[in-house]
Amino acid sequence: MKKKRTLWLGFDRALSHDLGKQVLILLGILLAIFWLSFILLNLSGGDWKTYCEQEHLNKFFFPLYLLIDDNTFHDVYSSASVGGWTLFLSSLIYVAGVIVFTGMIIAAMTNMIARRVERHRDGLIHYLKSGHYIIMGYDVMVPSVITEIFSKDPNADVLILTAVDAKVIRERLRKSVARKQMDQILINYGQRTAKEYYKDIYLESAAEIIIVGNRSLAAHDAVNVECVESICSYLKEGDFSQKPSRITCVFDDLDTYAAFKTTDIFKEVGNLGMEFVPYNFYAGWAKQVFVRGSYKEKSNPDEEIRYPSLYGNGIKPDDTKYVHLVFAGTSNFAVSFAMEAAHLLHFPNFEHGKSLRTRITFIDVNADHEMKLFLTRNRHFFEVQPFIYRDFTKVLRFWPTHKRLSSSGISQHDFLDVDFEFIKGDVFSQKVQGELRKWAADEGQYLSIFLAMSDQRNNFIMGMNMPDEVYDNAVPVFVRQDRADNFVTKLRSEDDKKYDYVHVVGGDLKNEERKGRYAHLYPFGMDDMAYCSDERSLRRAKLINYLYENADYSTYRFPDPLVLNTISLETIWEDAEKAWRKLTVAHKWSNLYCAYNIPCKLASLRAMRGLAADDTSCDTQPLNDEEILEMAAVEHNRWNVEKLLMGYRRVRPDEDKYEHPEFAEELKVNKKLFRHHDIRPFQDLDAVRQMDLEIAKLLPWVVEMGG
DSSP: OOOOOHHHHHHHHHHHHOHHHHHHHHHHHHHHHHHHHHHHHHHHOSHHHHHHHHTTOOTTTHHHHHHHOHHHHHHHHHOTTOOHHHHHHHHHHHHHHIIIIIIIIHHHHHHHHHHHHHHHHTTOOOOOOSSOEEEESOSTTHHHHHHHHHHHOTTOOEEEEESSOHHHHHHHHHTTSOHHHHTTEEEEEOOTTOGGGTTTTTGGGOSEEEEOOOTTSTTHHHHHHHHHHHHHHHHHHHTOSOOOSEEEEEEOSHHHHHHTTTOOTTHHHHHTTOEEEEEEHHHHHHHIIIIIOEEEOSSOTTOEEEOOOTTTTOOOTTOOOEEEEEEESOSHHHHHHHHHHHHHOOOGGGGGOTTOOEEEEEEETTHHHHHHHHHHHTHHHHHHSOEEEEEOSSSSOOOOEEEOSOOTTOOOOOOOSEEEEEEESOTTSHHHHHHHHHHHHOTTEEEEEEEOOSOHHHHHHHHHTOOHHHHHTTOOEEEEOSSOOHHHHHHHHHHOSEEEEEEEETTEEEEEEEEOTTTTEEEEOOGGGOOOOOHHHHHHHHHHHHHHHTOBTTTTBOOOHHHHTTSOHHHHHHHHHHHHHHSOHHHHHHHHHHHHTHHHHHHHHHHHTTOOTTOOTTTTSOOOHHHHHHHHHHHHHHHHHHHHHTTOEEOOGGGOTTTOGGGHHHHGGGGGGTEETTOSOGGGOOTTHHHHHHHHHTHHHHHHHHO
16 A cells, blocks of 8 residues: 655645745644744743733734744843743744744745746746747747747747756757747747647737647647647637637648648647648758749848849740759758749740740659659659659669559649659769769750759768869859858858859860859758748738639629729738638639749749840739730649649540530539549640639739739
């Protein structure tokens, strides 16, 4: 049978955990001594009562005076009317008072102050009540999350809820966060999945919640899912009138992240009036490179480091060059970047030359195995589009082979504007180096190279030792770095100067200006610069959805711009927010990818209009008929790829409304099962192609409204 000293355990817990209980214990001791003193004085005789009458003292307060006032004891000791046991007991009472007040109370007060300081440092005291940002969990991504929050709201209060030692986190943050902003960051101890901690941090009154977790733990994604469920349960049980506007949840695994793009597992978040945003470290970095085109430096969060364009100054319909992205390695970075590139990099010249597809190439010694995984993950894409596989490890001459994953009864294929290529070979081998040399010298492509191998050292070695043609032709080389960008950035900064280059052409001496070898080297993937919320794209996505929500589906037309301009901004945004919250997660991502593609469309439009790549002066001007048609084709090509990569498949003839127009309405229900009849070439669409023309026509409105 178990035994324990329950009384002493409770006493010690009260002393060590609760300042209020410490005070109550002291008051209890004082009260006990007071009553004991009063009883003993009564037993000692009547001398003390006579003394009280002489000095006009209340006999009930006399023991208290002895306890707290040494002058009272001095007077008693000097009085002739007090002696014997009364004097002896008075001396004991005085000594007890000295011990309690000059010893215990001072010690207790000192302890209280020390305990409060300790509790503050350990994150056990709660201060924020509303309007704050809550970050749940801690890992190396958190500094970039904080930087992003302060970029949106410089006066924000940020609360980090974590089970990691608060003092350790505070020291880590001091390396990344400006000193003046550290006062705006509070760290509280707590488990992110335990609801009992939510009340203390006023979770229901927070502006936003970002669930980061700790990506070094194997169960990271599962714990974050549990955290979202706990938050929803807490908010439902409390029936709070106020709730956070948004919950952002970080997923580390690419497959988990992909699943949350199509599955409404967190529909409850929307039902509670909040917005749910899944976030992935690798995809977040891809958007910084492809969409934002920049990242914020850790040492100076106010400064953005710009990335180069992957498609020159914009691609016009008559451009004869295609975009080519080469990934050395098949790491999570390479796969995620490739997927995002396939979603986003679409251009008008494809309609004028089928060889001008965006090409995405993987180079890896295990490319054959990684290719099988990639094809399996995206089987419906490769049912439609052939892929290229080449083996550079064999001694025999190699030939490109085009394959399709499966016919699946689909009659039409090979109409997408994105190609995937898999090369089995060592990036350091002569064959692969020769291929890089050939691509770099090819004037028919916009080449970019991403060194995304798992070993950062190999990325760095390769970046420093590319073939000369890569450096001479100013090919952008992106080097994955785990932590700091400093070395690569300083190399580029040092070589980003023009030098005289002299060579002989046809017997004549030619002078050129060229930049140094490393002028086009760019770091990416740094852990503490990972988070980018991209609010502008989110606003644009909500506006795009607003247009679809208010479309006339009998004519497939959006509201006319003149009509839209008569509606107040407040009404538009209010309706857009309501519609967005009701939207399925798959449709949210469809609108988001449409918004992410806008920079590509704008670059093409600027090129078509003869403007500089960074000239935004005409971005909100109406498109002419030719521009509308070109951008509509780009939009449908993008949409085709998006749908296939998100799990939709091309319909078979027996499911196709185009094959069986008499059953068109009935066959449309298959869309809920991720079978879509409009996955086909732009020119083969029926009246629904008007929707692509409409989204192209209203592109300036979306850009102007969304910023």
